[in-house]
Amino acid sequence: PPANAGPAPDGGWGWVVVFGAFISIGFAYAFPKGIAIFFKEIQDFFGTSYGEIAWVSSIMLATTYGAGPISSILVNRYGSRPVVIFGGLLCGIGMVSASFCTSILQLYICVGFITGFGLALNLQPSVIIIGKYFLKRRPIANGLAMAGSPVMLCTLAPLNQFLFDNFGWRGSFLILGAILLNCCVAGALFRPIGAPTASVKTQATEEGKDALKEEVTKDAVEMGSPTSVPMETKMEEEGGEDCCEKINQYLDFSLFKHRGFLIYLIGNVLMFLGFFAPIVFLAPYAKHIGIDEYSAAFLLSILAIVDMIARPTTGIIANSKWVRPRIQYFFSFAIAFNGTCHLLCPLASGYTGLVVYSVFFGLAFGMVCAMLFETLMDLVGAVRFTSAVGLVTIAECCTILLGPPIGGTLIDTFGDYKYMFIKCGAVMVLAGTFLFIMNYYNYRMLAKEEKERKAKEEDPKSVRTENEGKNNWNKETAQDGPELEPLRAEQEGLKKEMNGT
């Protein structure tokens, strides 16, 4: 079957792409945490307080998530590969210029904004291209790619320490800039597939632009579809006749009318309020109850190792035929499980208790992360996922940044860590339950709509099928994601994926 308009390859070069995404996603998530090792030295060097230094990390994190929509727009326009390569270059430039910084403000800009923006241009396209290369084995691919984050963190932490001991913070930033350039290698592996502008351009270079337009127009006329096809090529060149449609071409705001997307958005925004705070405060909590520094750091290593194993395993489980159709329930369960761990943490006494908590937390954390993007893809479909992921990340940006400070305020006010754990646990259990109930409702609505559509199944429908096959490329005429999937995936017999229970 043809690689462009047909079904996803689900293998072959796809696994190379997963490897590239592994590296890219790993850097994007692990790098902001990894440079915390340099903060003490930089703080002494510039004579600033810890709070001012911590801003570097916050700005980086905020930019990585906040620049999501820009990333989506660029991927919609140019495809994943150029965006990731450009992102890698930006990261490298950011860190290299950071090594020459003479003030903390310059550090904010170089490390915070520039590198953060580069990482944003790495993260989104990597996740998007997995959706383009995989369909049947997508959960496994997602699980494997997201495993990049703990692996990179475990590698970056000792590496950063080594670099710091040998080269000081300036030399380390210089070398880290070079290491980040490896994201360009990852990007080079992202061969374009089924991307609209990319394939149109390659066709144009092969057969000549005008000739192609004629033939495509001719096909459209022969197929009986009125004006959609010539319109789509015209739109891509002239910028569309309607303002809304033009914006929608770059960033699909019509997603806000999509039921599944809204459910996901609300649930996730709620979840992120309690997601990262426990990790930030795990080591301080351990030290608070009397555990020494090295054992406290070891807790985080346990978490990372369990996380590493949990993500691909969750991917495999989520791909099995029992779970895949009900993957949203699995996701809600993982979130609620995560919340329960936090609620039970204050009961853990002593080091053994905390080790057990770390193991379960690592497991739950890995499960949620592995399915984070998979469930979104499942809800909106690979085509609209590009815009969806951008919109979701900018919404999550606020709660991600708010989570740890709120936790810190609770700890400072009550002088006890347990309220922070209770708050995180409660928020996540609430988010999990909300997602569970709303997705149950969503699955039933989808099943109903599917039945209604099947009832109307006739000839005009099969003609529409062929048109939609071509209109695949144009998101303006695309139907809701889940409805597209059965049509495209019919050949692979995956109808039940969308029907749910």
Place this chain on the structure above:
Amino acid sequence: MTTTQTVNWQTQGSPSEHLTVGRNVFTPGPDLTTQEFKQATKENVSNVTFVEYEVLLPGASSTSVEKNITLDSAARIELTCRLDNKYSHLKNLQVTWKRGNETIGHSSKTGNSWSIQLKILDNSNLGSYSCTLKGEEEISAMFHLQVPKIEGKEKPIVSYEGDTAVMVCKSFGHTPIAWTWYRTNGSEQVAINDSLLADKYVINSVSANVTHLKILKLTREDDGVYWCEAAFELGKSKGSLKLKVLSFMVPLKPFLAIVAEVVILVTIVFLYEMYSKKKEKRAEGERECDQVEQLKSEESNGLENSSARHRKI
């Protein structure tokens, strides 16, 4: 005033008048080497702190018990050696207090603990004091009276030529009177005078417990060991820090190596892609020849086939 008495007590005679009756705190047998550390501070009229330190003597085992006591300013201290309950049957025990090898007093009592009071006024009063119990065997414990230790950094601070280096020294718990910085010149230590070389060295203290030495415009000669010395009422204490000055070429080499690796990998990926695309085109070209022949024989389905072909490309 009792204070004068304690100072001169070694010349006076038996110190039994200064013995305090010990409290009877019993610890179980196996726990012989644990030390009980009780600290009570009282301020008396002479405005000098009075601190009590107590040590539990071990049994017949040869491991001696030692206690480190940190003092930053003048104080009166009382050192107590207590014997474990299981030896309470022993009577007429003699305890000798020594400083180094010099005996400073004897004491004997039938209770379980022996004390000695010391007034620490200056550096000469610091040192190691021991109480030795002579009975069937000799049991002893040591008290080390010292000034607070200053922590420098074990790992060297790495900086670059032309750059600035900041070295930090901290004192934990005790506040020094003054800080001095030294750099090692050959085998001797030279004090750093920041008013003399104001464009090279800047010393400032963020707080009384912390001192910063900033060295500007680093050169290769600035490489070496630096000492920060804290002056306390009872003496001085030093911490060491190592500074390494590198030229910018040092990190540049790994940087260029990694950049070269990235460029090579990207080129390989793109070349492989072009190569595999050419292979695909050749294979497609052959397929197309076959299909054109097929097409000529299947005119009726021409429409769909041609559109399928276009889509395939």
